[in-house]
Amino acid sequence: MGVNTLSYYEYQLQLKELLEYGVRRAPEKEIIYRDQVKHTYEDLYERVQRYANALEDIGVERGDTVAVLDWDSHRYLENYFAVPSMGCTLHMVNVRYSEKNLIYTMKHAEDDYVLVFDEFLPMMEEYADELDSVKEYILLSDDEPPETELTSLEYEDLLSSAFPNYAFPDLDEDTRATLFYTTGTTGKPKGVTFTHRKLVLHTLGILTMNTYFKPERRISTDDVYMPLTPMFHVHAWGIPFLATLIGMKQVYPGKYEGEMLMKLIREENVTLTHMVPTILRRIVDGISKQNILKRFLIRLLKPFSDLRVIIGGSRLPKGLAKEASEKLGIDVWGGYGLSETCPVLTISQQKEKMWDWSKDDTIEYDVKTGLPLPFVDLEIVNQEGNKLEHNGEEKGEIVVRSPWLTEEYYKNPEKSEELWRDDWLHTRDVAVIDEEGYVQIIDRLGDLIKSGGEWIGSTDLENIISTHEAVKEVGVIGVPDEKWGERPMAFIVPQEGAEVTEEDIKEYMKEFVEKGEIAKYAIPDEVKFLDELPQTSVGKIDKKVLESEYT
Amino acid sequence: MGVNTLSYYEYQLQLKELLEYGVRRAPEKEIIYRDQVKHTYEDLYERVQRYANALEDIGVERGDTVAVLDWDSHRYLENYFAVPSMGCTLHMVNVRYSEKNLIYTMKHAEDDYVLVFDEFLPMMEEYADELDSVKEYILLSDDEPPETELTSLEYEDLLSSAFPNYAFPDLDEDTRATLFYTTGTTGKPKGVTFTHRKLVLHTLGILTMNTYFKPERRISTDDVYMPLTPMFHVHAWGIPFLATLIGMKQVYPGKYEGEMLMKLIREENVTLTHMVPTILRRIVDGISKQNILKRFLIRLLKPFSDLRVIIGGSRLPKGLAKEASEKLGIDVWGGYGLSETCPVLTISQQKEKMWDWSKDDTIEYDVKTGLPLPFVDLEIVNQEGNKLEHNGEEKGEIVVRSPWLTEEYYKNPEKSEELWRDDWLHTRDVAVIDEEGYVQIIDRLGDLIKSGGEWIGSTDLENIISTHEAVKEVGVIGVPDEKWGERPMAFIVPQEGAEVTEEDIKEYMKEFVEKGEIAKYAIPDEVKFLDELPQTSVGKIDKKVLESEYT
CATH class of the missing domain: 3.30.300.30 (ANL, C-terminal domain)
Structure with a gap:
């Protein structure tokens, strides 16, 4: 017998493994949607399998693109896993785009199937005849789904009539999993894609850096997670994948409404979230608008003192970080990345020697751009592409290499070549790096x-x-x-x-x-x-x- | 311009990234060797680079095999990173083998260069003329190196005269990194190899499972690590790679001597180690042999109460676990894997609901074979290869798939085909799996x-x-x-x-x-x-x- 008959199995990094591990380890943990839905991980897994069967029943084939127009929901999480694990591409449509841009992205993506939340149904009805590639629409609804001539397919109907077991195929880890669009300072939205491998390694990279966090900030299975950056935007920073892998209770708030957010944070004991600074601003303001008794109670009882917030999208202003901490007892720090980078590249971190420093001293580091994750090679370069010193003085464009960067802008070779030059992804962010390795962004290239x-x-x-x-x-x-x-x-x-x-x-x-x-x-x-x-x-x-x- | 000129960089998982990240994040952390050597991570990195230059200077080329005969040391750690990162294979020679087996493995591996600790010099001198493939020997020594006709090259000499900077090449992640030999119940030692990708993913898999540990057991950057399974044996379970990536202080004890081990554990505040049950037995006994005053003090002060011990190699006997806990305050639990599996497949774990159970109740789970790591697909099968139920009753052979399993026995197609059958690696361990997912090994196949x-x-x-x-x-x-x-x-x-x-x-x-x-x-x-x-x-x-x- 020769070695040629060896049946060695080349294991591929796939999103289905994250889901299946979470389900095996934490079958009873909950997935919550507003005050309407409470599923366990076991339910989630059954629904994902039913949904995959339903998609197959209506004709979805490997390689198809399935688009979703929804706010943050348990349904979205189901799509995160089911669609890529079938070998299809999940297109997360930015429902905050202007109609023009939104329809542009759906045409550009050549969506084959579209899931549409009832709020966006009128828009889809209006544009359906322009969207030539679409074979079927599936309606999403929190209540009784509205009547429409667009489709007779409804998500919950499809799930309840589908078979509850589905064997997801073994895919090559370089299979495309997700697609979404990002707008720069000029021009049309650009498509960004990620493969299974990239999404899995991004998850593992964050979990590895986690071991460097100071103890009270470390992420673990006993956290309760609620994203406050939309699920259509860089898959909510990829954290739903991480949360599922490590079996966290998860809370999805739908459309962001102040009262509902506060209620969910309090009643479900949310311990971990992430948002852009403007949302934190709104939360701090929302509290400040309460009457004096409530404000007094909040100062006294610190109902948010278990809440850790990671800020991204824009720089965390020091004043806001102070207010959130002093008024609400929220522990807040920053992170940095781009749509093109999955997104996380750096996280603001206190080094071990700082763990017992005073809040006044550590806040300087909490608001920094932060330290790169493992497997993120991050440098600053001048206009000639030469690497600059890490001395806190020299300013240059951040360029990166990492296993979780998008390969190119989807069907856009020209922009792709601006992104990838000399084997480095060019971020257009200008920064300094100090002797300790802390990155601090000064500005966007062109915005200086x-x-x-x-x-x-x-x-x-x-x-x-x-x-x-x-x-x-x-x-x-x-x-x-x-x-x-x-x-x-x-x-x-x-x-x-x-x-x-x-x-x-x-x-x-x-x-x-x-x-x-x-x-x-x-x-x-x-x-x-x-x-x-x-x-x-x-x-x-x-x-x-x-x-x-x-x- | 077409997309063909795109300079997208396909990032490869490589061991050098683990070292470089640890050095960047924790440059001042220490690597300790007995009571003789104290280096920082910065020193480590410089020494690794000097060593790579030294190897290149004496003629080492990509694809060569470099063998090490040494006890656990800072030198071994340097070899863990330098040799694979140059694109060479590190052969970790089992110095506890009989001379016959040891020389057999060196011939089978066709070692090109050999590092030999002075204790093993007489043996090498004796067999040198049989080892045709060897081009050079390099002498390792704790003190003044002995005179020998075998070689004039000495490790510390080479390092001190070499250039301190070395640019490690970008390797394909499927490049072979390590080779060592394992003996089964019969036959000659079999070679087991691992690639960069496998070693990196094994590290990330353990760190991911870490987020499921109960809080006081979680591994993090502030741990102090000392291996007590030899570095020649499955690269000390791969934990030195993990420890370096997350910037832990590391302690290497050389040859295992009771007094030195105790001294290092106490004086360097070791918090994390791993060993086979017989070593733990020796530690517990060593303490029991102390005089009554010392034993009283140990019971009172619990100098080992910060020490967490992971047991592998054989089942952790419940009696021993109890003794270690009650007499010394050591927190001990089990893990499972094979040389062929990098090695970790499962870790004994208390699920979240057990975190507040009594010690008497949780010890039942601490001594189990445990729960599989993420990315370890583990099943039990009957003789026909059919999967058995996870009901705590049905007994079958453990078969696995994972990204960190050896591809084959080195140059041994026949044994490789016994190992890999039907796309699963066959462990020859017989186990049950209960409804909660806990694996419990009953016996070795053939040993039942x-x-x-x-x-x-x-x-x-x-x-x-x-x-x-x-x-x-x-x-x-x-x-x-x-x-x-x-x-x-x-x-x-x-x-x-x-x-x-x-x-x-x-x-x-x-x-x-x-x-x-x-x-x-x-x-x-x-x-x-x-x-x-x-x-x-x-x-x-x-x-x-x-x-x-x-x-």
Whole structure:
């Protein structure tokens, strides 16, 4: 007998393994959707199998693209696992896009099947005849599904009539699993895809870094998880995959509504979530608007003191981190990544030697961009592509290599070549790295303010202004200036009832000039006050709108 | 421009990433060797680079095999990373083998370069002319290296004269990294190899399961690690790779000597180790031999109460687990795997619902074979290869699939085909799996005792006998019997000064018959008392010797 008959099995990294392990280890743990649905992991697994059978019954084949238009739900989680594990691509449609962009992405993805939550049914009805590739629509609904001529298929109906066992195929780990779109500063949405391998390794990378967290921050099976970045956006940072693998109780809030979020956090004892700064801002404000007795009780009882929040999408302003901690007892720190990077590249972390430092000292590190994950090779480079020193001084574009980066923009070779150059993924974020390895983003490439030949980082200014007690939110942009080329301009939303003037802010910033944290010329010439700041579809401050409408 | 020019970088899982991450995150953490050497991770990294340059200088090329004959040391750790990261294979020679077997493995491996600790120098000098493949020897020594005609190369000399920077190549993750030999019940040692990918994923698999551990057992960067299974044996279970990745302080004890081990555990505050049961037995005994004052102090101060011990290689006897816990305050639990499986397949674990159970209740789970790691598909099958139920009743051979299993026995297609059949790796271990997913090994296939047509598991009997207060160690084998085919026979080493008779043991076992834990016919016909049990080269009870010399 020769070695050729050897039946060695080349094990592939697949998403189904994450689900099946979670189900085996924590069959009784719960998946919760608003105050409407409570499933166990065993239920989840049965529903995933029923759903796969249902899809197969209506004609879904390996390689097809299945699109979902829904808010954060147990149904979405079921799609996270069922669709890729069948060998199909899950297209997570950004339902906050303008209709034009949304339909553009569905056409570009050539979606074969579409799951549509009833809120978005009228839009789908309107555009259905443009969406040539779509073979079937499936209706999603929290209550009685509405009548429609679009389809007679309804998700819960399909599941209840489908066979409860499904043997998911063994796939090559390089099989495409997910697709979603991201908008840059210009141009049309760009498609980003991830394979099974990338999604699995991203999960394992985060769990490995977890062993470096200080003890009270470490993630484990006894956490209760609720995402507060949408599931259509970079698969909620990939954390639902992680939560399922390690058997966490999971809570999905649907569309984000303040009262429901608070209720779920309290009643389900949520211990772990992640969000963009503007959502944390809203939570802190929501509490501040409570009557005095409630606010007193919150200060006394700290009902959120078990809650850990990881902030991403934009820099965590120090002022906001302080408020969340002092007013609500929430433990908050930052992370960084892009849609193109799955997303997590770095997490803000206190090193072991800092674990017993005071909050005032450690907060400086909690608001940093952070330290790279294992298997993330992260460098800063100058315009010629040369690596720069990690000395806290040299500023360069962040470039990365890692097992979980998107290979290309979907069907967009031109943009793909801008993304991948010299074997490194180019993030367009400009940062310094200090001797300790901490990354700190200064700005987006192209968004840096160049004043009199010197670079000013808008996020640096935002961070400083955010610590002023009268400031609720702040955005800084560069505006053209005849003499200096560009000058910084700040937009501020004041705290409720606070009195603050342009002069107050400038005086306050002078303190930081004296401390040597910023240069004198970094103080904005103009400070404007607004009732709110414009936001992008994923909750970041929309600087394009600030530029075009408020200057 | 077409997509063909895309410079997307396909990131490969490589051991160098584990080292480089540990060094970046924990540059000041220490690597300790006995009471002789204290390096930082930064030193480690520099030494690894110097060593790689030194190897290259003497002619080592990609694809070469570099063999090491040493006890557990900082040098071994340096070899773990340097040799595979150069694209070479690290052959870890079992220095406890008989000379005949040892030389056989070196010939079979076709070692190109050999590092030899001075203790083994005379043997190498004797056999050098038989080892045709060897191009150079490098001498390892703790003190002044002895004179020898074998070589003029000495490890520390080479390092100090080599260049301190080395750029490790980017390797395909399927490049072979390690090779070592394992002896089964019969035949010659068989070579087992692992690739970079397998070693990295094994590390990540353990760290993922770690999030399911109860809080006080979780592994993290602030642990202090010392292996007590030899580094030549399945790379000390792969834990030095894990320890380095997550930046733990590491302690290497050289040759195992009771006094030195105790000193290191105490003075370096070791918190995490792993060993076979016989080593734990020796530690517990070593303490029991202390004078009464010392024993009193140990009971009072529990100097080992920070120590967690994972037991593998053989089943953790419940009696030993109790003794270690009660006498020394050591937290001990089990794990399971084979040389062929990298090795870890399962770890004994208390599920979340058990975390607040009493020690008496949880110890039942601590001594089980355990729960499979993520990415370990583990089944029990009957002789026809059909999967059996997980009901705690059906007994079958454990078969596995996982990303970290050896592909084949090195240059041994015949044995490889016995190992891999029907796309599953066959372990030859017979087990039950209960409804909760706990695996419990009953015996080795072929070692099961078949008495009157019924199977008796020798490890079941050992576990029960081990709980008798007068029993220090126990081994059970099957001996031929005219009437019943086979009958169990027990060999017991009594506790120091304990009086115990064959009849006492049989009476004691009857209690377990009454409780329904074993059948009446499982009580051995004969119980023999020995001063010590024979051991294999890796510290397991050598049942072949019991059979051949004591029956």
